[in-house]
Amino acid sequence: MSNVAGKAYGMNVLTPLRWWTALWQKLIFWVVVKTFPYFLKGLLTLSLIHYARWTIINRWSFPRLDKTQPKETLTYSYMLFESNFNGSWDQYIDSFSFAIPGGLDMFWRWNIKYPKSIPLHDFYHYIRFNQIECDHYYNAYPLASANDVKSAKRLTGNLRSFADSLTDNMTDEAFMDAYRQFLADNQHALGSMGDSPLMSTSHQLVQHHKQVNTAHEKQPEEEA
Amino acid sequence: MANTFGNSYGLTTLCPIINGRHNNTALDKITRRRIQLLKENSASPFAxxxxxxxxxxxxxxxxxxxxxxxxxRDHLKSKYLVFTSNFHGDLDTYLSGMWQHAEAEIRHIWQHAVAFNNVQNEKDFIAYIKKCQLTTSLFFNGSTDDTLQDQLKSLYIKQAFTEFALTHQGKTAAQLRAAFNQFIRQVDIHNPVSPAWSPGQETLSDLNPLQQR
Structure with a gap:
């Protein structure tokens, strides 16, 4: 149970907005989708997000599956924001606020009590107050960042092409030159992966308990 | 409006939980506890x-x-189990795979969700999740939309080749060429299945077997 799975942090933020502004917000998202990548360029630049999404839940569209389930009677519609990113909560909020303040304001401007992304302190408070913790969070590659996934794809494609381009009649020296050129061209994709650095004292505590519990599980039964 | 981004899919669902109690414990609390006790990383059912x-x-x-x-001030009349997923491919195939590979966990987690007692098989489950689904308004993919197997193979290659480059500095041209050819054969670079990282893998792959083969 944690918002952290390896190098990824899972964030959930639920904020209210008036039902008619929710329709405007949907229109804004539609425009963003149609004009991509112009509006999302800032997000791409941040380069620390695996996947993120905004979902408008109209006040009348909370799922009701049976007549025995009470019908919701809400004043507001809601926006659920979810992100899977690398780094700590603070780093993420800072990056968002400094890199794309205009984009943030465009996405949240209709939300009740949204303080705007600058000054940062109020924005911090707003996100923290409206955040919901994950009860289970799964990441298929805990040891890798979003940049690792992207660079691994580039490296593997290039390595396949390089390996396929080699011929038997090539001299060893020609191979060496080509290999060095390959390394130089792909140096940005080379790098070690592994455990995430500890992001906070609570993260440190979780890791410590995991290690203790794992060691305990490995004890032979008679010693446990 | 935007559940997909290339070949990646962003699934968002809200599944209402029955307002009731079992052995004096609210059903939403029972559900939360079950979710919290799921194993993590490679032992997670999602792996x-x-x-x-x-x-x-x-x-x-x-x-x-x-x-x-x-x-x-708004208040909800039901509590909701929120399940969201980012995956490769189409929704029906994904939900089929979910049922086929984690039916026991699904039944355990969703047991107290409204109308889940009507779910008897894979087809019912797909229909159920679709009833709980909300359309994503804006979905952003900052990673790749390849199959997970391709992503995991690439990550393995990245780890292995970085290690290769580090450990083969200072070799003669002939030694390097022989070692490289052997490396390419051993990592089976065109085979997406093996060797590769496994879903949710928590430690780096042991590359020693690679050196000894």
Whole structure:
């Protein structure tokens, strides 16, 4: 149970907005989708997000599956924001606020009590107050960042092409030159992966308990 | 409006939980406890479900926000099990894979969800999740939309080749060429299945077997 799975942090933020502004917000998202990548360029630049999404839940569209389930009677519609990113909560909020303040304001401007992304302190408070913790969070590659996934794809494609381009009649020296050129061209994709650095004292505590519990599980039964 | 981004899919669902109690414990609390006790990383049920990049579960108890005298106060009449997933491919295939690879966990987690007692098989489950689904308004993919297997193979190659480059500095041209040819054969570079990272893998792959083959 944690918002952290390896190098990824899972964030959930639920904020209210008036039902008619929710329709405007949907229109804004539609425009963003149609004009991509112009509006999302800032997000791409941040380069620390695996996947993120905004979902408008109209006040009348909370799922009701049976007549025995009470019908919701809400004043507001809601926006659920979810992100899977690398780094700590603070780093993420800072990056968002400094890199794309205009984009943030465009996405949240209709939300009740949204303080705007600058000054940062109020924005911090707003996100923290409206955040919901994950009860289970799964990441298929805990040891890798979003940049690792992207660079691994580039490296593997290039390595396949390089390996396929080699011929038997090539001299060893020609191979060496080509290999060095390959390394130089792909140096940005080379790098070690592994455990995430500890992001906070609570993260440190979780890791410590995991290690203790794992060691305990490995004890032979008679010693446990 | 935007559940997809290339070949990646962003699934968002809110599944209402029955307002009731079992042995004096509220059903939403029982559900939360079950979710919290799921094993993590490679032992998570999501590691068995094909093409899952990321997934999460949490309980939405109520709506809440900074209050003030100038705004109304909403409260939900049901609590919701929120299940969201980022995966490769189409929804039906993904949900089929979910049922086929984690039916026991699905039955355990969703046991107290409204109308889940009508779910008897894979087809029912797909229909059920679709009833709980909300359309994503804006979905952003900052990673790749390849199959998970391709992503995991690439990550393995990245780890292995970085190690190769480090450990083969200072070799003669002939030694390097022989070692490189052997490396390419051993990592089976065109085979997406093996050797590769496994879903949810928590430690780097042991490359020693690679050196000894």
């Amino acid at each position: 068995r479900i094909p093409n899952t990049y990321f997934a999460r579960l949490f309980i939405l108890n109520d709506v809440f926000f900074e209050q003030g005298n100038d705004v109304a």
